[in-house]
Amino acid sequence: MKKLTNCSEQNCRYSRRGPDILLFVIxxxxxxxxxxxxxxxxxxxxxxxLACGGAVPGLVFLWRQRQRxxxxxxxxxxxETIDALMDDREPENYHxxxxxxxxKVQGKLLQYYDRMQEGRRQSEQDKQTIQELVSDISxxxxxxxxxxxxxxxxxxxxxxxxxxxAEFLATMAAQINKLDFxxxxxxxxxxxxxxxxxxHMESQSLYHTIAQAVNSVWGKAxxxxxxxxxECDSDTIVRHDIKWTAEALENILDNAxxxxxxxxxxxxxxxxxxxxxxxxxxxxxxxxxxxxxxxxFKRFYRAQEVSAEEGVGLGxxxxxxILTRQKGxxxxxxEPGTGTTFSVFMLNYSS
Amino acid sequence: xxxxxxxxxxxxxxxxxxxxxxxxxxxxxxxxxxxxxIVGASGSGKTTLLNLIGGLYEPTEGTVIVDGINLSxxxxxxxxxxxxxxxxxxxxxxxxxxxxTIRENILFPLAxxxxxxxxMFFAQIVEALGLKExxxxxxxxxxxxxxxxTAIARALITKxxxxxxxxxxxxxxxxxxxxxxxxxxxxxxxxxxxxIMITHNQELAQLADRVVRLQDGRVVPSATS
Numbered sequence: 001m002k003k004l005t006n007c008s009e010q011n012c013r014y015s016r017r018g019p020d021i022l023l024f025v026i027x028x029x030x031x032x033x034x035x036x037x038x039x040x041x042x043x044x045x046x047x048x049x050l051a052c053g054g055a056v057p058g059l060v061f062l063w064r065q066r067q068r069x070x071x072x073x074x075x076x077x078x079x080e081t082i083d084a085l086m087d088d089r090e091p092e093n094y095h096x097x098x099x100x101x102x103x104k105v106q107g108k109l110l111q112y113y114d115r116m117q118e119g120r121r122q123s124e125q126d127k128q129t130i131q132e133l134v135s136d137i138s139x140x141x142x143x144x145x146x147x148x149x150x151x152x153x154x155x156x157x158x159x160x161x162x163x164x165x166a167e168f169l170a171t172m173a174a175q176i177n178k179l180d181f182x183x184x185x186x187x188x189x190x191x192x193x194x195x196x197x198x199x200h201m202e203s204q205s206l207y208h209t210i211a212q213a214v215n216s217v218w219g220k221a222x223x224x225x226x227x228x229x230x231e232c233d234s235d236t237i238v239r240h241d242i243k244w245t246a247e248a249l250e251n252i253l254d255n256a257x258x259x260x261x262x263x264x265x266x267x268x269x270x271x272x273x274x275x276x277x278x279x280x281x282x283x284x285x286x287x288x289x290x291x292x293x294x295x296x297f298k299r300f301y302r303a304q305e306v307s308a309e310e311g312v313g314l315g316x317x318x319x320x321x322i323l324t325r326q327k328g329x330x331x332x333x334x335e336p337g338t339g340t341t342f343s344v345f346m347l348n349y350s351s
Numbered sequence: 352x353x354x355x356x357x358x359x360x361x362x363x364x365x366x367x368x369x370x371x372x373x374x375x376x377x378x379x380x381x382x383x384x385x386x387x388x389i390v391g392a393s394g395s396g397k398t399t400l401l402n403l404i405g406g407l408y409e410p411t412e413g414t415v416i417v418d419g420i421n422l423s424x425x426x427x428x429x430x431x432x433x434x435x436x437x438x439x440x441x442x443x444x445x446x447x448x449x450x451x452t453i454r455e456n457i458l459f460p461l462a463x464x465x466x467x468x469x470x471m472f473f474a475q476i477v478e479a480l481g482l483k484e485x486x487x488x489x490x491x492x493x494x495x496x497x498x499x500x501t502a503i504a505r506a507l508i509t510k511x512x513x514x515x516x517x518x519x520x521x522x523x524x525x526x527x528x529x530x531x532x533x534x535x536x537x538x539x540x541x542x543x544x545x546x547i548m549i550t551h552n553q554e555l556a557q558l559a560d561r562v563v564r565l566q567d568g569r570v571v572p573s574a575t576s
Contacts, residue, residue, distance in 0.1 A: 096420065097429035097436075104466065107436060111510065118383070118543070121352060274496065275481060275530045293557060327537050331557040345533055349481070 025057045077102050078109070085113045129193060136300060137186055140312060144175045144182070151175075178310075185314040188247075189299070192321040199241040199325060206270060206277065206346075207234045209242050213249035214268070217257050224262045228253075232270035238277045238346050240326055245346070248322040251315035252281050252330075252342050259306060259340075260285035272348070276328070279344040287336035296332070354513055354545045355381040355404055360413035362399050362568075373399040374410075375568035381513075386536055386546045388559035396568040397549045398517055404547065405438050405515050406430045418512040435464050439506030439544075441516040441535070445498045447490040447505075454486040457504045468508065472542075476504045479538050496527045503535055507542060514539060516548040520555065532558055 032053050036046045077093065084091035095103050096110075151172045155165065191197040210232055221228055256266045264284040271278045286305070288296060295301050297320045302313040320330050327347045334340035362374040374396045381387050389397050402408045403415050406422050415422045418437055425433060434440075439460075447456050457477070461468050477483050480500040490498050499519060506514050519535060520528035532548075532555045539546040548559065556562050564571040 097425060097432040099428070099432055103432075104464070115543075118352075273526055273530055276533055278529070290553075294562075327541075329533060329536065329558055331554050333554065345529060347533075347537065 029053055074102055074105070078105055081106050081109050085109065126194075133190060133193060140182055140186070140300065141179065144179045147175045148172055148179075182312055185312060185318070188318055189314055189321075192318060192325070197244070197325075199244065201239050201241055201326070203237050203239045204242055205234055206236045206238045206240070206279070207232050209240065209246050210249060210268060210270070210279070212242070212246040213253055216246075216250050217253045220254070221257045221266070224257065224260070224264075226257055226260055226263070227265040228268070229265065230268040232268065233272075236270055236272050236277060238272075238348055240346055244322045245326070248319040249279070249281070249344070251319040252344070255315055256281060256283035256285060256340070256342075258311065259283070275348060276345040277348055279346070280341055281344070282339060282341040284339040287338055287340055288332065288334040289336055290334070293332050293334075297330075352383045353380040354383040354418055355379070355547075356414075356416040357400075357404070358414045358416075360400075360403060360410045360415060362396075362403060362408060363411045372568055374403065376413075377565075377568070377570055379563065379570060381545065381547060382561075383545050384543045385561060386539055386548070386559045387561045387563060388556040389547065389549045389563050389565060390551065390553070390556050391565035393551070395565040397565055399568075400565065401515050401517055401547065401549055404513065405440060406434050432464075435460060436509060437512040439509060439511040439514040441499070441502050441506050441514065441519045443518045443521040445490070445495075445502045447498055447501055449490055452487050452489060453482060453493070453501050456490065456501055457482075457508055460505060460509050464509070466509075469510075472510070473508065476507055476538065476542070479541060480504050480534055494527075495523060496531050499523075499531050500534060503531075503538060507538060507544060510542075511544070513545045513547060516546065518549050518551070520550070520552070528552060528555060 029050070033050065036049060040046050040049070080093070081091040091106065091110075094106055094110075096107055097103070151168050154160070155168055160168070188197075210230055214228055214230060218228070253266065253268075260266065260283045266281065266283045269280045269282070271280075288303070292303060296303070297316050298313075299317045300313040301317070302311065323330050323344060323346070329345050331343045331345075332340060333343070357377055357379045360374055360377050361372070364371045364373055377396075377400060389400065391397050399408065403410055404417060406415075406417070406425070409423065417433075420433070422430065422433070440446075448459065451459065457473070458468050477486065480503060482497070482500055482504060485493060485497060485501075490501065493501065503519075506516075516535060520531050523531060532550075535546065535548070536558045538544070548555075550556055
């Protein structure tokens with residue numbers, strides 16, 4: 001309201017200024033007339049000068065009128081464009097690639113509208129992602145639950161020897177463990193997908209994060225007699241979330257241990273670069289064919305040749321998601337039968 | 352939503368028996384806010400395709416639609432304005448103006464269009480690309496990587512519909528290539544830009560959301576992912 005009052009006051013001031021200028025011009029012309037009468041005798045010169053004196057304010061008046069008209073045209077076009085966009089239709093008189101003020105403003109308005117539409121599309125896409133997630137989850141959970149149901153039925157309805165009973169219970173326990181692991185992964189995945197996980201970015205030594213990740217796969221590696229070497233300076237500082245980064249590295253290492261035959265080796269090398277710090281995790285495992293480089297990071301992807309190995313196909317997907325959220329990225333190079341190197345790139349100064 | 356739609360585009364150079372079929376019937380849609388890598392051997396038509404999208408070449412046949420506008424209906428003057436406002440170019444050899452500071456180089460496309468810079472956006476870009484301390488320096492004072500980062504900032508400053516990068520890391524060693532390509536990907540993602548990058552480096556192509564393979568001026572269908 002106050003704004004409106006200020007506006008109308010301003011308008012009054014502008015409208016009062018018009019007669020002020022007119023009075024000033026008339027006074028100026030009268031003085032000019034008196035001066036000319038006294039100092040310039042030939043009458044035609046007096047008339048020419050007087051006419052020029054009169055023409056200047058006239059031209060100024062016309063120029064101002066033209067300017068006002070242009071301003072009002074611009075305002076009208078902008079309003080028309082906004083109206084059209086509010087009605088979800090293409091604005092009339094839209095000339096996107098003209099070198100004019102109108103076209104520039106229209107272009108920006110359309111860009112803004114597009115951004116808004118993009119947000120709408122994104123939320124629709126999110127809805128679809130959640131639907132797919134739910135269907136994926138139910139599909140993944142179905143098999144272990146069906147197995148548990150089957151064994152429960154057998155245990156309830158049949159008289160079994162103690163030995164058989166113990167065997168079935170052990171199988172059930174394994175299925176329950178699988179279900180538990182699956183649920184843990186799914187919770188992490190849904191937090192990643194829905195963006196509800198919070199990163200605590202700190203400038204910390206990468207050494208400790210890698211040590212944490214290596215520690216959690218050490219036992220499994222030891223069982224398969226796989227040697228893990230780490231080459232990392234303790235003063236390599238990178239801005240990262242320790243917990244989630246350790247989780248991502250653990251997933252990659254776990255993958256390496258799983259697909260490296262007994263007696264193999266895994267080498268972790270850290271190299272600080274100008275913008276990124278590169279962590280190479282190289283194994284002497286079974287390798288990945290080049291055409292599957294993109295697939296391995298997909299949700300629930302499992303290569304046919306490794307279907308015998310335990311796993312749900314979420315580890316690398318989660319690793320990539322976690323690193324992308326920290327503005328890092330991950331690449332892979334591999335020689336089937338010789339080994340695979342995962343290269344993790346972490347932004348040094350990510351905020 | 353698709354930001355670029357190419358329908359049965361052909362681009363031939365020359366006539367008669369010496370005619371070169373650089374692009375020979377390509378149909379392709381590129382999604383908004385995604386990173387697409389175009390890979391292929393040299394001579395496969397990668398740069399020609401990029402120049403067709405950027406309105407630098409007119410197709411011999413077919414249509415190129417960028418941001419809802421069919422480029423073939425635009426006049427030469429309109430095409431110039433289209434390139435200025437809707438396309439950000441990043442070239443292999445940076446193409447910076449040596450007499451201008453890094454700040455002036457980044458703001459150059461806005462000066463051409465007589466537009467005001469969005470100061471907040473400018474600050475975000477230079478921060479993300481590590482150029483904050485270099486703004487008053489001249490291009491020759493920066494490393495190759497730094498100069499390419501300036502070119503990336505210059506491509507982004509107009510908030511274009513699409514950023515086209517033609518072998519942006521072609522002249523770098525493996526380490527700088529990863530650094531610069533990583534930053535290009537990161538800034539495009541942060542600022543919701545559509546990025547199309549040509550590369551012959553398979554490792555860099557892995558950074559993209561989608562890889563389009565070209566061979567003899569045609570898209571290799573099975574390899575798109």
